[in-house]
Amino acid sequence: MTRVAVFPGSFDPMTNAHLDVARRAAALFDRLVIGVLNNTKKSPLFSVDERIAQISLSVADFGPHVEVVGFDGLTVDFAAHRGAAFIVRGLRAVSDFEAELQMAHTNRKLQPAVDTVFLMSALEFGYLSSSLAKEVAQFGGEVGGMVPAAVAAALRARFAPPG
Numbered sequence: 094m095t096r097v098a099v100f101p102g103s104f105d106p107m108t109n110a111h112l113d114v115a116r117r118a119a120a121l122f123d124r125l126v127i128g129v130l131n132n133t134k135k136s137p138l139f140s141v142d143e144r145i146a147q148i149s150l151s152v153a154d155f156g157p158h159v160e161v162v163g164f165d166g167l168t169v170d171f172a173a174h175r176g177a178a179f180i181v182r183g184l185r186a187v188s189d190f191e192a193e194l195q196m197a198h199t200n201r202k203l204q205p206a207v208d209t210v211f212l213m214s215a216l217e218f219g220y221l222s223s224s225l226a227k228e229v230a231q232f233g234g235e236v237g238g239m240v241p242a243a244v245a246a247a248l249r250a251r252f253a254p255p256g
């Protein structure tokens with residue numbers, strides 16, 4: 094039996110907490126499809142294509158069974174389209190739990206055949222968020238330890254002083 098999982102998220106941008114979850118999920122599943130949500134409600138810093146490129150570089154050594162794609166609509170439809178029976182989500186701290194529980198139950202109501210699997214983010218990345226990484230970069234702080242190298246480079250370029 095081939096175990097396929099999707100790992101959906103905004104990833105605007107991917108942090109080292111996301112990367113850690115992706116690495117461990119890649120070791121658990123036969124195929125892992127990282128899905129970048131094209132969220133029309135948010136105005137992201139990076140386009141979906143930019144995020145896909147950054148994440149693809151970051152997970153390049155995880156193996157050929159890991160794919161990065163964009164998606165819109167419901168995560169359960171994305172999972173069905175990809176033949177995935179699992180949704181992977183990371184939990185950094187207890188504060189993530191409530192929203193994740195609500196999402197997991199909603200997804201299960203929509204599609205009972207798809208289960209959500211939670212991985213605890215590595216302790217050292219528990220404080221990280223995409224918004225904080227963006228804020229640090231925006232004000233010239235060092236984001237090297239917070240995000241994958243490809244993302245750090247993209248953040249530096251995006252917030253480089255003009256000229």
Ligand code: PNS
Nearest residue numbers: 101102103104130166167168169196199
């Ligand atoms: O990285 P994020 O922003 O925490 O990811 C949230 C995401 C993309 C997993 C969630 O917003 C989502 O699944 N959106 C797709 C729409 C959907 O399926 N909604 C119903 C389930 S909550």
